[in-house]
Amino acid sequence: MVSVTVSHLTKRWGPITAVHDLTFTVAPGVVTGFLGPNGAGKTTTMRMLTGLVSPTSGTVTIGGLPYAQLRRPSSTVGAVFDAGAFHPGHTARDHLRVYAAMGGYPDSRVTDVLELLDLSGAADRRTREFSTGMRQRLNLATALLGDPRVLLLDEPSNGLDPEGMLWLRGFLRRLAGEDHTVLISSHVLSEMEQLVDDVVVIRRGELVAAGPWSRLTGPPAVLVRSPDADRLAAVLRDGRPGEAAPQVEALDDGRLRVRGLDAPGVADLAAAHRLPVHELVSDSTSLEQLFLDLTTERAATS
């Protein structure tokens, strides 16, 4: 099991401090989201993890060693940065063969990763015909040629459709389940909700929050709309016998925000009291708000 440890990492580009005194750990066996708004320093950090950019100060170790001291870096760390740097006339198999030869991996690995990434059927098609989702998978296949224990993905969800996102989610979950260490950056918090276990949030190159997703977001909330909101609020506040009372907040738009009771629980209580429910959704807007609160200037001054 290989952890990635970032310690007091700083990167200055001339007068710009892209990353400042950043310290965090990425654990194996979980998917960690690396979150921050545009320009926060995610790409710069990811590049420092793979030795593509050298830090001004601070260190990065992978399984206890700096990247430069890894015996076979591409069999320890696989990284996916920009999508689509393929020769348009090459087939997927051609592309992977070139990279396998560079890494010193046998051709059988090409067949393995094509299969792993659901690309066997497209192996002999030219990459110019590939969709965004297929390009992403070919990028992943390239990164996984050396069967690395650590996978770094910089904004992999860019341009992916819902089906592509669902596939990516399943794939990364599987890797984490096999004790891989997975770090995935994004500036879209809602896309990460179903995908990551842990988060590292940065703003202007500095750490804002790190830890399990659930600690960051607090208990999940649901939003419920009823024409009889006041009575429903009273019923929900009473909760279920023998359980902690849910928190209920009346919102300006007439809906109630409920914490401490899930959507089926809210629906069952409303039904038991014959109260009509016109809408019942999980509260994802609060996630975006949380992200904004964490990463905007207001957070810095409050």
Ligand SMILES: Nc1ncnc2c1ncn2[C@@H]1O[C@H](COP(=O)(O)OP(=O)(O)OP(=O)(O)O)[C@@H](O)[C@H]1O
């Ligand atoms: N090669 C470079 N030379 C000079 N400045 C750079 C360089 N690379 C990044 N920067 C600056 O460092 C800061 C952080 O950029 P970075 O690309 O790491 O952020 P990011 O969080 O990945 O953003 P995005 O989500 O937009 O990709 C920005 O101000 C950017 O302009």
